[in-house]
Amino acid sequence: MSKQTYRVCFCFRRRFRLAVSEAPADIKALFDQYSENGLMTVDHLHRFLTEVQKEEKTKEEAQVVLDQSLHEFRHLNIFHRKALNLEAFFKFLFNDNNPPIPSTKEVHHDMNAPLSHYFIYTGHNSYLTGNQLSSDCSDVPIIQALHRGVRVIELDIWPNSTKDDVDVLHGGTLTAPVELIKCFKSIKEHAFVASEYPVVITLEDHLTPNLQAKVAEMITTIFGEVLYTPPGSECLKEFPSPESLKRRIIISTKPPQEYLEAKAAAEKAAAEAAKELKRGKSLVDEEAWGKEVPDHKGAIVEDDKNELHEEENNEQEYIDDVDSKATNNVAPEYKRLIAIHAGKPKGGLTECLKVDPNKVRRLSLSEQQLEKASETYGKDIVRFTQRNILRVYPKGIRVDSSNYNPMIGWSHGAQMVAFNMQGHGRSLWVMQGMFKANGGCGYVKKPDFLLKTGPHNEVFDPKHKSDVKRTLKVKVYMGEGWYYDFKHTHFDAYSPPDFYARVGIAGVAADTIMKKTKTLEDNWIPAWDEEFEFPLTVPELAVLRIEVHEYDMSEKDDFGGQTSLPLSELKRGIRAVSLHDSKGEKYKSVKLLMHFDFV
Structure with a gap:
């Protein structure tokens, strides 16, 4: 090697050098405490796992851990076949086989309670590939969501007038549609890849009665015996359990509105959406996590008097006791497939949150509506969610598919905190973290305090500040x-x-x-x-x-x-x-x- 070449190599020697980690002082001290003569035997390891890692392992189980580590780090224990040296012990700790939560897919919560007793991994506008106004609609994000364990898929269904068929799209926007049948087939194929527990399809229906009948035939043909159909067409008296609904598809929707009503709402929403696109305004949403790193904040369109109304139109719940004209326009074969009925009774929020001992249902509120309702009706919401299902969805001005603080919904017992899964950001990271629990099956049993009722019909008060537990x-x-x-x-x-x-x-x-x-x-x-x-x-x-x-x-x-x-x-x-x-x-x-x- 010439002198000149050597100098070039010397200049870059530090930058090309591979970084090698070294055990921290605490790890060295622990190794000294749980080893002898520089070696950690099975007895030492068993004691370490019990006293430091707080794991209830037998000596035989500790031997299995030791054998696995000796095999994986055999290049670090060339002269020791029955014990770990410091380097191997450090690698054992800093290894994927030593995770912070259980790594197995084992479901360990009681899955025999009604669906209303669980937080359920829920998607919002599950078919969108990007923003809420102009992205493509596709079955790809639906497949991706199912593979990540999402259990509630939302589809907005609209007539395709040129084909006398049904499309999935975000009504009143510039989103390109995808065929409903394609979405259904993808759900059937991928529903139970990540979890055997039921998948709920929530339909935002904007169809004429003849197209409702067509959708009913489509659902029956594609899902067949996998589809859960309740007895009769009335609301269930109590929700079945996730265990009893394993590998089943469940349909949830409201009593459908008439097509002309939907068309008018869509036209109004389209006009408002066009205004927002033209204005192109944005502001930063601090969410609820305190001041965050700027590039990870979710931007939303400015919330002012010209706020985008499309989401409210799309998501508003329709009256259970609709008038006779609307009822006559509902295809009976379609109505029979609805297992989880959605709707708002007449009379405002007080009536909405009343608990009917003879039937259960789903109620939807926007994140803003929930925040306002929680100020006065916090305990009523908790009481409602003990038997019924509450779905919370992003406010319509989140046109960039950002999300909100899920804790507001969870602390009030809301089962379906609906998120835009195609985005990213801190709220979604928290959602993903919550549903790593219970083997990642998409159902997490709610804490007991959200399910219990006291002797005087008292329930958990989300506004009450508890002592440190x-x-x-x-x-x-x-x-x-x-x-x-x-x-x-x-x-x-x-x-x-x-x-x-x-x-x-x-x-x-x-x-x-x-x-x-x-x-x-x-x-x-x-x-x-x-x-x-x-x-x-x-x-x-x-x-x-x-x-x-x-x-x-x-x-x-x-x-x-x-x-x-x-x-x-x-x-x-x-x-x-x-x-x-x-x-x-x-x-x-x-x-x-x-x-x-x-x-």
């Missing part, structure tokens, strides 16, 4: 994987990032908070070694939020990964936390080493 302690040791996965995380391989981590809680207002580590400059393997405490008044609803960003002094901070975890399933001890991209897809290598404990 538990305190979560979180220690962020370090992170790694960005160097090896920089193609997916968009970092420059030749310029080490300046990383900082953010850890916090999404929960009721009293529990919601975010905290931040220091920023470490020029380091592919940041070792923050910082600890945080989170007092929790309602830990049953809390979701742990974790993010990593790169500090950028001149521009927006760059995204480095995120994950959200249901606190109800968080394991204690030292865990390897895999990070995901902004859409929720897991990175190949990027993860954090963290410690969790409750006091």
Whole structure:
């Protein structure tokens, strides 16, 4: 090698060098405590798993863990076949086999209660590929949602006058339609890939009676025996359980409006949508998480006197006791397929929230309507959701398909908190985190306090500030994987990032908070070694939020990964936390080493 060549290599030697992680001081100290002569035997490991990781494992189970680790890290234990050295122990902890929540798809909640006792993974306008005004409609986002465990798919169905057929599209907008039959066939094929528990199809119906009959035939032909059809055409007296509805498709819709009424609403909505597109205004939605990194805030169109009304028109619920003219225009074969009836009784919100002991139904409220209703009717909403289903959907001005704070709905017992799954952002990350619980089956049993009624008909009051029940302690040791996965995380391989981590809680207002580590400059393997405490008044609803960003002094901070975890399933001890991209897809290598404990 010539001198000149050597100098070139020397200049770049530091930048090309692969980053190698080293065990933090706490890990070294634990290894010294649970080992002998530099080796951790099965007895040592069993004690470590019991005392530090708080796992109820037998010695035989500890032997299985040891054998798996010895096999996986055999290149680190060349001279030791029956025990772990420090490096292998560190790799064992910082490995995907040591996750912060159970990694199995095992369903462990009681699934024999009525559907109203569960939070259900719910999509909004499930057919849209992008924004609410001009994106294409397709079955692809429906398939993607089902593969992620979403259990409620929403379809807006409209007449296709040129073909005498039915399309799915966002009415009154510029969205390009997709055929309803294509959406149904994709649902049938992919419904139970991620979960065996029932899929609910909510239909926003804008059809004439003859097309309703055509849709009824379509549903019956495509879904066949998979379709759950209730006895008779009246409302159910009580919802069946998820267990009894395994691998079944359920139809939910309101008593249909007349076609001319729908057409008028669509024309009005189209005019308003055109105004919004022409104005092109936007503002930042802070959501409910406190001040956030700017490039991850959800932008929505300005909410003023010219607010887009289309969503309200599309989503408004129709009266259960519709007049005789409307009733006569409902195709009976279509009505028989509706298992979960939707509608608003006459008389305002007080009547809407009355609990009928002889029937159950679905009520829909926009996020704004729920916020306003919760100020006065909080306990009434909780009481209603003990038997009935409440669906909450994004306000119509979220034309960019952003989302809202799901905790408002969950803290009032709302089962179907409907989200735009095709977007991204912190609200959606929290939604994804909540439904990692219960094996990711798409159904999470509501906490007991939302289901119980006291001796004087008292129920949980979402406005009442409770005392602290538990305190979560979180220690962020370090992170790694960005160097090896920089193609997916968009970092420059030749310029080490300046990383900082953010850890916090999404929960009721009293529990919601975010905290931040220091920023470490020029380091592919940041070792923050910082600890945080989170007092929790309602830990049953809390979701742990974790993010990593790169500090950028001149521009927006760059995204480095995120994950959200249901606190109800968080394991204690030292865990390897895999990070995901902004859409929720897991990175190949990027993860954090963290410690969790409750006091």
